Amino acid sequence: MIKVLLFAHLQEKIGKDQLELEIIQSTVAELKNKLKNQFQLYELNSVMTAINEEYAMDEDIVKSGDTVAFIPPVSGG
Template structure:
């Protein structure tokens, strides 16, 4: 089982701060695509991903027990 964390507008789109899903064996890109389709998440191509608090690429494979965080780009002024 994996804990999937969402930040900023992604949290609003999902309606939850986190989900617990079985994502083991999937790549980050596969998980992004699955969640984007299920929750109609916007702009997932620009979202940074962290696995166990370390940034991860789209081709990294998720292991059982990993914590995945999706962090959209932040703008401010």
């Protein structure tokens, strides 16, 4: 199982701050595509991804037990 964290407008669009996906292994790109299709979450084209609190690339591998967070453009400060 992979835990997915959602923030800001992603969270508001889905109406949840996290999802749990029954996936054993996937690339970040595949995971994004899956969610784009399932939730019409086209905003995923312009967000970064973190795996277990570290920024990751589209080619990186997500495995069961990992926490994936989608990071929209940040606006702290």
